Amino acid sequence: MQRPNHHKVLVIGAGISGIKAAAELHKQGIDCLVLEAKNVLGGRIYTDRSTDTPYDIGASWFHDCLDNPLFEKYQKELKNQAGSGFFFDDGPMAVITEKGYIDETFAKLKPVSEEIVAYIALTYSQNPEKPDVSLHAIIQEYLAAYGHLLTPVQRQYSPQLARFFELWFGASWDMLSAKECCEMAHAGRNAFVTNGFDTVFQNELKEFPVAQIRKNTVVHGITKTDFGVRVAARSNGEGVVFSCDYLIVTIPQAVLSLPSSQPNSVKWTPSLPHRIVSTFQKMSVASLGKIVLEFDSVFWDKSLDRFLCLSSPETISVKAPRLSMKGDPRTITVDTNPKPWSYPILFVNYHAVAGKPALLAIIAAPLTQHVETASAEKIWEIMQPMVAQLSKVADPPKPKRILTTKWTQDPYALATYSSAEPGDLPQDEAISLLNEGYGNIRFAGEYTIVYGNGCAHGAWMSGLREATWVIEDLRRKSKREGRL
Numbered sequence: 001m002q003r004p005n006h007h008k009v010l011v012i013g014a015g016i017s018g019i020k021a022a023a024e025l026h027k028q029g030i031d032c033l034v035l036e037a038k039n040v041l042g043g044r045i046y047t048d049r050s051t052d053t054p055y056d057i058g059a060s061w062f063h064d065c066l067d068n069p070l071f072e073k074y075q076k077e078l079k080n081q082a083g084s085g086f087f088f089d090d091g092p093m094a095v096i097t098e099k100g101y102i103d104e105t106f107a108k109l110k111p112v113s114e115e116i117v118a119y120i121a122l123t124y125s126q127n128p129e130k131p132d133v134s135l136h137a138i139i140q141e142y143l144a145a146y147g148h149l150l151t152p153v154q155r156q157y158s159p160q161l162a163r164f165f166e167l168w169f170g171a172s173w174d175m176l177s178a179k180e181c182c183e184m185a186h187a188g189r190n191a192f193v194t195n196g197f198d199t200v201f202q203n204e205l206k207e208f209p210v211a212q213i214r215k216n217t218v219v220h221g222i223t224k225t226d227f228g229v230r231v232a233a234r235s236n237g238e239g240v241v242f243s244c245d246y247l248i249v250t251i252p253q254a255v256l257s258l259p260s261s262q263p264n265s266v267k268w269t270p271s272l273p274h275r276i277v278s279t280f281q282k283m284s285v286a287s288l289g290k291i292v293l294e295f296d297s298v299f300w301d302k303s304l305d306r307f308l309c310l311s312s313p314e315t316i317s318v319k320a321p322r323l324s325m326k327g328d329p330r331t332i333t334v335d336t337n338p339k340p341w342s343y344p345i346l347f348v349n350y351h352a353v354a355g356k357p358a359l360l361a362i363i364a365a366p367l368t369q370h371v372e373t374a375s376a377e378k379i380w381e382i383m384q385p386m387v388a389q390l391s392k393v394a395d396p397p398k399p400k401r402i403l404t405t406k407w408t409q410d411p412y413a414l415a416t417y418s419s420a421e422p423g424d425l426p427q428d429e430a431i432s433l434l435n436e437g438y439g440n441i442r443f444a445g446e447y448t449i450v451y452g453n454g455c456a457h458g459a460w461m462s463g464l465r466e467a468t469w470v471i472e473d474l475r476r477k478s479k480r481e482g483r484l
Contacts, residue, residue, distance in 0.1 A: 005242045009247070010231055010247050013036065014034050015252075016460050017445045017462050019207075022213075030471070034208070039216050041205065054198075060193065062193065065088075068457045087353050089349075096389050097310050112154045112161075113162045116159070120138055136174050170416055172364060176422075204460070219266060220267060222247065245440060248463075254414035284418070284420055289371055291360070292403035293401075295358065295359075300390055343364065345361050345383075346362040368405070418447035446459040
């Protein structure tokens with residue numbers, strides 16, 4: 001083993017939260033080293049640039065654009081950079097079923113879908129002690145109570161339209177907390193980054209010396225001592241130990257929550273306080289997936305920004321199953337032979353976004369887990385009927401290229417972002433407990449912040465928050481020691 005390497009601050013993870021924290025510390029002249037498990041930087045920000053069209057396999061959008069400091073910074077610093085730009089893809093969206101396009105003017109699905117959300121909110125506000133159930137279960141409850149007021153088309157497809165929540169939270173309605181779904185709110189529109197979200201990350205990376213980042217360094221042990229923190233890792237196959245006065249942990253939630261018996265888990269000595277351990281046990285993760293279907297030419301309606309393909313309707317007698325991604329998310333029950341129209345899928349028109357003949361499909365767990373391990377042929381088998389309906393071409397051409405996310409198969413990610421299953425701690429309560437930290441050990445990342453939770457700007461703000469805490473704590477200590 002090498003001798004310990006001491007730094008004032010160690011940051012574990014070179015995603016946007018870790019780099020933001022390190023950059024803020026560096027600006028104050030504070031010695032900081034970043035440890036990154038992978039041989040690439042950016043965390044779950046990754047842009048495929050193998051062709052002349054950048055495809056984001058990680059973050060794609062700036063969300064909450066009315067109140068998004070990362071978006072404001074991007075506009076200010078990169079607006080004149082060649083190729084930079086964004087697109088508000090909030091134009092017309094078609095709603096499609098296995099039978100074809102739905103005439104929303106006639107069907108009036110959206111008002112019923114909105115009423116379902118209102119029903120959920122009203123139910124829990126009037127009866128706070130009501131057990132938290134899945135989104136699927138509470139929609140069935142709504143249909144049992146109010147289905148007689150709906151048309152046959154509304155009874156069939158309004159619940160499927162309400163499943164749009166899956167494509168925000170990244171998990172099936174059988175996994176989603178009904179209570180948390182109804183509390184989702186956004187401040188403004190969503191801007192799709194047309195030149196690749198990695199440009200946003202690279203702009204942040206400019207503020208921290210790359211020489212102070214150690215890649216291929218997998219942390220497996222963290223020891224809190226009377227004198228600071230000791231971090232044990234494997235770096236390029238060799239054991240190495242680091243020490244620090246402050247530690248900022250930005251390891252993804254799914255990895256940090258792994259049982260100690262699992263590969264890539266972190267052993268804590270002494271064990272983390274019960275309040276932190278129990279908090280992680282009552283938080284969940286999700287797996288939003290993406291599929292890029294690239295064609296030689298556009299054969300669908302160029303004027304539409306999005307195509308939402310609804311899943312096939314079910315009878316109200318179907319009992320909502322219970323799925324979970326707790327523990328190791330890879331052990332989730334995966335549909336080994338998913339059929340077309342089994343899950344809601346949102347197709348983003350890449351021609352509208354970037355002038356390219358491609359469709360970007362947004363999917364959720366458990367379909368994500370299947371797609372990320374499936375062959376291109378199997379993926380197209382699932383997608384083809386939906387592409388046929390949205391394009392009105394009975395036999396659409398096969399894509400010349402298919403790209404997918406692989407986050408569930410990445411041992412240093414395992415999932416995409418945080419979510420909420422029935423019975424989890426309320427999000428604000430869980431995050432408040434994590435934000436207390438463990439003395440000089442701090443936690444940052446998209447799962448540690450309420451506003452911007454699950455988003456790149458939330459992760460970025462959490463890094464800023466923890467760097468600010470360290471800076472202020474150092475100032476407090478300096479004052480006590482009479483140096484200021």
